[in-house]
Every structure is written in structure tokens, then in C-alpha cells.
Amino acid sequence: xxxxxxxxxxxxxxxxxxxxxxxxxxxxxxxxxxxxxxxxxxxxxxxxxxxxxxxxxxxxxxxxxxxxxxxxxxxxxxxxxxxxxxxxxxxxxxxxxxxxxxxxxxxxxxxxxxxxxxxxxxxxxxxxxxxxxxxxxxxxxxxxxxxxxxxxxxxxxxxxxxxxxxxxxxxxxxxxxxxxxxxxxxxxxxxxxxxxxxxxx
Amino acid sequence: xxxxxxxxxxxxxxxxxxxxxxxxxxxxxxxxxxxxxxxxxxxxxxxxxxxxxxxxxxxxxxxxxxxxxxxxxxxxxxxxxxxxxxxxxxxxxxxxxxxxxxxxxxxxxxxxxxxxxxxxxxxxxxxxxxxxxxxxxxxxxxxxxxxxxxxxxxxxxxxxxxxxxxxxxxxxxxxxxxxxxxxxxxxxxxxxxxxxxxxxxxxxxxxxxxxxxxxxxxxxxxxxxxxxxxxxxxxxxxxxxxxxxxxxxxxxxxxxxxxxxxxxxxxxxxxxxxxxxxxxxxxxxxxxxxxxxxxxxxxxxxxxxxxxxxxxxxxxxxxxxxxxxxxxxxxxxxxxxxxxxxxxxxxxxxxxxxxxxxxxxxxxxxxxxxxxxxxxxxxx
Numbered sequence: 122x123x124x125x126x127x128x129x130x131x132x133x134x135x136x137x138x139x140x141x142x143x144x145x146x147x148x149x150x151x152x153x154x155x156x157x158x159x160x161x162x163x164x165x166x167x168x169x170x171x172x173x174x175x176x177x178x179x180x181x182x183x184x185x186x187x188x189x190x191x192x193x194x195x196x197x198x199x200x201x202x203x204x205x206x207x208x209x210x211x212x213x214x215x216x217x218x219x220x221x222x223x224x225x226x227x228x229x230x231x232x233x234x235x236x237x238x239x240x241x242x243x244x245x246x247x248x249x250x251x252x253x254x255x256x257x258x259x260x261x262x263x264x265x266x267x268x269x270x271x272x273x274x275x276x277x278x279x280x281x282x283x284x285x286x287x288x289x290x291x292x293x294x295x296x297x298x299x300x301x302x303x304x305x306x307x308x309x310x311x312x313x314x315x316x317x318x319x320x321x322x
Numbered sequence: 323x324x325x326x327x328x329x330x331x332x333x334x335x336x337x338x339x340x341x342x343x344x345x346x347x348x349x350x351x352x353x354x355x356x357x358x359x360x361x362x363x364x365x366x367x368x369x370x371x372x373x374x375x376x377x378x379x380x381x382x383x384x385x386x387x388x389x390x391x392x393x394x395x396x397x398x399x400x401x402x403x404x405x406x407x408x409x410x411x412x413x414x415x416x417x418x419x420x421x422x423x424x425x426x427x428x429x430x431x432x433x434x435x436x437x438x439x440x441x442x443x444x445x446x447x448x449x450x451x452x453x454x455x456x457x458x459x460x461x462x463x464x465x466x467x468x469x470x471x472x473x474x475x476x477x478x479x480x481x482x483x484x485x486x487x488x489x490x491x492x493x494x495x496x497x498x499x500x501x502x503x504x505x506x507x508x509x510x511x512x513x514x515x516x517x518x519x520x521x522x523x524x525x526x527x528x529x530x531x532x533x534x535x536x537x538x539x540x541x542x543x544x545x546x547x548x549x550x551x552x553x554x555x556x557x558x559x560x561x562x563x564x565x566x567x568x569x570x571x572x573x574x575x576x577x578x579x580x581x582x583x584x585x586x587x588x589x590x591x592x593x594x595x596x597x598x599x600x601x602x603x604x605x606x607x608x609x610x611x612x613x614x615x616x617x618x619x620x621x622x623x624x625x626x627x628x629x630x631x632x633x634x635x636x637x638x639x640x641x642x643x644x645x646x647x648x649x650x651x652x653x654x655x656x657x658x659x660x661x662x663x664x665x666x667x668x669x670x671x672x673x674x675x676x677x678x679x680x681x682x683x684x685x686x687x688x689x690x691x692x693x694x695x696x697x698x699x700x701x702x
Contacts, residue, residue, distance in 0.1 A: 181466050184390070184455035191394040191425055192466065199432035222398050226433045229405045254385030255395055 122153045122310060125210045125233075127197060127220040129190070131157060131176060132164035137216050137240050140273075140297055144214075145172045147303035156210075158200050160193050175204050186219075187252035194223035207231055212310050216240065218256055221263035228266070234313045236306075237267040242280040261285045264292075268313050271295050271306065323697055324357040325439075326413040326430065328400060328423040330393065332362040332377060338533070339501070339614050340419050340443055343477075346504050349373045350690040359407065361400045361426070378403055389422070390459055397425025404430045415439060415472075415700055421446065421460050424467035431470060437700040440471035442485050448609045449537060465489045472700040475693070477501050477612035478633035484611075497696050500636070501612050502686040508594060508621040515595035520583055525558035528659060529600035529624075531593065531615050532607070534565030539606035539629065544574045544582075545652035546606075546659065551581050554663045560596065562588045597622040601669060602662050608650050610634055616644060617684055620676030625669055627658045637684075643676035 128141045138159075145155045149171040157168075161176035168174060177200045183189030197220070201207050207227065214236040215224035221237065228235035243257040250256075264270050264287035271293055272278045278294045281287045295305050327348060331341040348358040352374030364379025371377070380399040386392035404413075404426075415437040418427030424440070431438040446452055446460040468474050468489040474496045476482045482498045485491065521527050528550075532538040540561060550557050559582040561570065567584055574582040588596065597603065603619040605628035612633035616626035620643060628634040629649040638644040645662060648654040662669045 180469065181462055182459070183462070184459040187391055188394050188459060191398065192428075192463075195425065195429045195432050198429065202432060202435050222429075226398075226401055226405060226429065229402065230433050251387035252391060255383050255387075255391055258383055258385060258395075 122148075122211045122314070123206075123209050124148055124153055124155045124212045124214060124310065125201065125205070125207075125227075126155060126157045127201075127213065127215045127224055128157060128159040129193070129217070129219040130162055130164070131159040131166045131168075131174065132162065133166050135164075138166065140238070140240070141216060142166070142168050142172075143297070144303050144306060145169070148307060151307060153307070156205055158197055158205070160197070173205075175200055185250070185252055187256055190219045191222060194220065194226075197223040198226055201227055211314055212236055214238070214310075215263065215267075218243070218259040218263060221259045221266075225262065225266045234269075234310075234317055235267045236269045236271065236309065236313070237263045238271040238273070239263070239277060239281055240273060241277055242284060244280050244284040245276060257285070261287075267291065269293065269309055271309070273297050323351075323414050323694060324359065324411070325351070325697060326404060326407075326416045326436075327358055327360045327419065328362075328416060328427040328430065329360065329419040330363050330396060330422040332360050332379075335363065338443075339612075342614070343441075343443070343501055344419060345375075346502060346686050347690060347693060348375045350502075350686040351694065354687070354690055354694075356694065359413065361404060363396055367403075378407065388456065390456060390463075393422040394425045396422070397427075397429055400426035401429040401433060405433060408434050415697055417441070417697075418467060418471070419443065421463045421467065424463045424470075428466065428470050438471045439473045439475060439696060439700050440467045441475040441477070442468065442481075442611075443477055444481075444609075444611045445484060445488055447488055448484065448611065461488075468495075471495075473497060473696050475499050475696060478610075479636050480632055481611040497692075499689055499692045499696070500633070500684060501614055501617065502684045502689040503614075503617045503621045503680050504686060505621055505681065508618070511591060511594045511598075513595045513598040515592070515599050517599065520560050520585065520596065521558040524556060526554075526556050526663065527596065527600040528557050528559050528663075529596055529603045529619075530559065530561045530563070530606075531597070531603060531618075532563045532605070534561070534563050534567045534570050537607060537609045538563075538565075539608050539650065540570045541573070542608075542650050542652050543604055543606045543655055544570060544577060546656035547574065547578045547582060549653075549656040550659055550663075551578050553660055555581075557581065557659070557663060558583065560585065560600070562586075562593060562596065594622065597624055600624055601666070602627055602644075602659070604655070604659065605629065605634060606647070606649075606655055607631060607634070613637060616676075617680055619644075620673075620680040623670075623673040623677045625662065625672035625676055627655070627662060639675075639679070641672075643672055643679050645672075 156173040382396035626644040630646040645658040
């Protein structure tokens with residue numbers, strides 16, 4: 122299986138990055154091909170050599186994280202289209218709203234199954250900025266467009282269900298602090314692809 | 323060719339000149355056998371076919387805190403629509419118009435792997451500066467658009483230099499193509515003005531058309547009014563346009579009372595009638611990359627008194643199709659308006675010359691052909 126992981130950052134010690142790295146390393150150990158595409162903030166990261174990593178710079182400075190992320194996603198799409206065998210990916214797995222626009226476009230364009238892990242929602246983070254509403258809308262769009270939505274804990278699950286109004290049947294809580302969580306995600310990928318195959322047939 | 327235009331405004335929605343520009347360019351391209359598709363904003367998803375042009379409207383979030391975030395959101399919605407459309411029929415390239423189209427157009431370029439052409443109609447630096455984070459982000463977006471585009475088009479000759487300088491662009495990437503005028507629209511319009519709404523029978527209309535913002539210079543014209551009225555009591559200033567209208571109205575009324583009239587927003591047809599009836603239009607802009615008003619006035623055989631700045635250096639020939647003033651100089655504005663008012667025969671002659679010059683140099687057929695020539699360069 123070929124998996125594309127999209128993450129805003131890839132840096133040792135940062136929570137989402139550690140999740141992405143850990144998942145990627147498990148997937149390659151199970152003989153899957155994994156590519157991580159993320160913005161290059163020049164921070165240090167270490168990862169299994171078998172994981173393809175593509176970090177890209179961004180020649181754009183935004184006045185807030187939302188505007189910056191939207192343009193970062195454009196650059197991310199360019200990197201994926203130009204630098205990877207994008208048509209061969211079986212799964213696009215995005216992480217948080219900061220990679221939702223890219224994942225939505227790429228999954229639509231290349232008709233690839235789309236998995237989204239929401240590590241926390243804007244509601245959980247306090248909904249405290251002027252951009253909170255548009256950020257929350259992106260989270261909603263991510264849950265709407267994704268074939269599978271994963272959360273790490275009950276609080277996020279509740280927020281995704283009640284704040285974002287996501288359908289329960291595509292939502293799954295997979296605790297990354299428990300052993301075997303990566304395998305559960307891989308099984309989810311397999312189920313998605315099986316379902317997709319059934320739809321095709 | 324099948325270009326995908328990305329523009330936040332397209333008629334009937336329009337706030338500035340980009341909507342009319344895109345409509346005239348796309349319609350002419352369609353007449354010339356191309357298949358332009360428009361991607362623009364709308365209150366809801368809809369598709370329309372008009373004058374050979376396919377127009378797709380997509381809504382954007384109502385939750386954005388400012389225009390910049392709104393443009394980002396709109397861009398993403400546009401990109402999703404472009405992906406859907408491209409599955410049915412490929413586009414040759416994406417053509418963005420001004421900074422608000424940059425998020426959408428660059429996203430489309432990246433995802434669909436298309437060449438991009440970017441028309442810069444004005445710059446943030448020229449409009450109102452790059453002092454705040456917000457303004458700098460718009461400037462950055464403009465830079466990003468010019469960086470990502472294979473070819474950049476600017477609407478003014480002098481403005482080309484500004485664009486090259488602002489965004490540090492190689493000169494071979496920047497192309498000057500002026501705006502055009504749809505002469506048919508002016509020729510098919512029969513002037514039917516109820517002049518009483520604007521001026522008394524014996525008064526002569528001096529017309530300002532533009533948004534009421536400092537960039538367009540209405541304040542400088544207002545400063546010039548008392549002197550003009552003292553020497554030419556037959557002058558009547560009609561100030562058309564939206565924006566900070568009340569602010570300028572208060573100042574103007576305190577200066578010349580009933581000799582100035584602010585009708586607010588004036589529908590297109592009424593505006594054409596006003597342009598045809600006016601003695602002259604006045605364009606006192608301090609910053610004007612192109613400035614369509616002198617050309618529209620010219621199409622009506624009306625001369626323009628305009629600042630010697632930006633595009634008006636090209637669109638007005640001093641003492642031949644209109645008169646140049648020093649920018650932001652009420653004394654100079656008063657002097658030139660009075661010269662035109664005092665010699666109506668000369669004004670008429672300048673109006674006729676202006677019309678002939680527009681017919682020879684600013685036709686959309688020509689501009690469309692130049693633009694598709696740039697497309698071919700972008701596709702190489």
C-alpha cells in the first residue's frame with residue numbers, strides 16, 4: 122500500500138510530528154510505502170530511512186496562521202504533484218485543519234481515499250482568534266470530505282460529533298497511547314480500500 | 323484555447339474595474355473562437371452561459387474576519403470547482419486577476435499542474451501602502467502571484483516598471499497590455515438624460531467618476547472647485563461613485579454649496595448618458611495604474627482632464643485628447659478645467675480626437691489577440 126501523510130510540521134518532540142513519524146515507521150515496517158510531505162521549518166527530525174520525506178519551504182509570510190496555512194497548502198499540493206508519484210497513492214492521511222485544504226484537493230483530483238486525524242478541534246483550543254470560525258469550518262469540511270476521521274481521545278471525539286456535527290459512522294477514537302494503535306489505523310486503511318474496491322466492482 | 327479566468331468579481335457583481343475588464347476580455351476571446359471559462363464569487367453555486375462565456379460562481383465563507391481571509395477561503399472553494407470542471411474538460415491555463423485571485427489561481431495551478439498568467443491591475447503598495455501586517459500580507463500575495471505566474475500582464479506602461487520594481491521581476495516576464503473599451507456598448511446607447519436631476523439648464527457638467535477614496539483624488543478636485551466657480555459660474559460638478567461619499571460631500575457642499583451634486587451610485591446606462599452630456603470628465607487620481615475613465619469618456623467623445631500619472635500618461639494626450647494636470651495639485655486642476663470650459667469648441671475637438679484614438683488603439687479585439695499571444699508564451 123502507498124500512503125501519503127500530510128503534516129504542517131515534521132520535527133522531533135512536537136506532538137503531531139511524533140504521531141506522524143511513529144505511524145510512518147510502523148507502516149514501512151509492515152512493507153507499505155510511505156511519503157511524508159510537510160513544510161520545512163528547518164527543525165531537526167529523525168526517522169526510519171525507508172520513509173520518504175519531502176519537506177518544502179514557503180516563500181510567503183502571512184499575517185495569521187489561517188492565511189499562512191492556506192498558502193502553505195498550495196505549496197504542499199505543488200510538492201505532491203511535482204515531486205511524488207501522486208497518482209499511485211492509495212491513501213492520503215491529513216493531520217488537523219492545517220492540511221485539510223491540500224488533502225481535500227488532492228483526494229478529489231486523484232480520487233484517493235482520504236483519512237483525517239483531528240488531534241484537537243478549534244472548540245477545544247478555546248475558539249479564541251479572529252480566524253476561529255473559518256478554521257472550525259475547515260475542520261468541518263475535513264470531516265465532511267474525509268472517508269475516515271480519527272481522533273485520539275474522548276474529548277475530541279465529543280467535539281467532532283457535537284461541535285462539528287460529524288457523522289458517527291465515519292469517526293473512530295484510536296488512542297495513540299495504547300499499544301497497537303498504528304495497526305488499527307492500518308486496518309482502517311485496508312477496510313477503506315476494500316470498500317472502495319467493492320464500490321468499483 | 324480554453325483559459326480559466328479567476329476573478330473575485332464578474333458582472334453583474336462589480337466593485338471596481340476588474341469585473342468589466344474580465345467580461346470584455348472573455349467575451350471578445352469567445353468571439354475570436356476561444357473557450358474562456360470564468361470562475362468567480364457568487365452567493366450560491368451557479369453556472370451561466372452568456373455571450374459565449376461559461377461562468378461558474380461559488381460562494382465563500384461568511385465567517386472570515388477580513389477580506390484577506392475571505393479571499394483565501396474563496397480560493398479554496400474555487401479550486402474545488404476547478405477540479406470538478408477539469409474532469410469534464412481540460413483547461414490550457416489559469417489566468418488570475420489581482421491579488422484576491424492569487425490563492426485560488428495558485429492552488430489550481432499546483433493541483434491541476436497548469437501554467438498561470440497573472441494580470442496585475444494595481445498594487446497594494448500603490449493603493450494604500452504596506453505598513454500593517456495585513457497590508458504586507460496582501461503585498462506578499464501579489465509577489466507570490468507574480469513569482470508563480472509564467473507570464474505577468476500589467477495594464478499600464480509606467481505601471482509595468484512599478485510591478486517589476488516592487489516584485490523584483492525579470493523584465494521579460496512582464497507584459498504591458500492596456501485595458502480596452504467596448505465601443506459597441508457606447509455606440510448602442512442612446513443618450514436619454516434627464517439633466518434636471520443633475521444640473522440646471524444653463525449649467526455645464528464637469529463629471530467625476532470613481533470611488534470616493536484618496537487614491538482617486540476627489541479631495542483635490544473639491545479644493546479646486548471654489549476658484550473654478552468664481553471664474554466659471556456655469557460649471558456644475560457631478561461626483562459619481564461610492565465609497566466615502568458623505569465625507570467628501572460635506573466638504574464639497576461647505577465649499578461650493580449647490581454647485582456640486584453627489585448622486586451616489588449611478589447605474590451604468592445613466593452613467594453613459596452623463597458621460598455623453600458632460601463637458602468633460604475629471605480624473606484627479608494620485609495613483610492610477612491604468613484608469614479606465616478617460617477611455618470611457620473618449621468613447622463618448624468627451625475629453626478628460628486627468629493627472630499626469632500612471633496609465634493616464636498614455637490614455638490622455640495633452641491638449642489633443644484632453645488635458646493633463648499635476649497630480650494632487652488643486653491649482654493645476656482648476657487651471658486646466660477652466661481652459662477647457664472657456665473654449666468649448668476646443669473641448670469638442672479634443673473629445674473627437676479622443677474617440678478616434680480609442681478606436682485606433684484600445685479595442686478589445688486587439689487586446690484579446692495580444693493576451694492570447696501571452697498565453698502561447700506561457701504554454702511554451
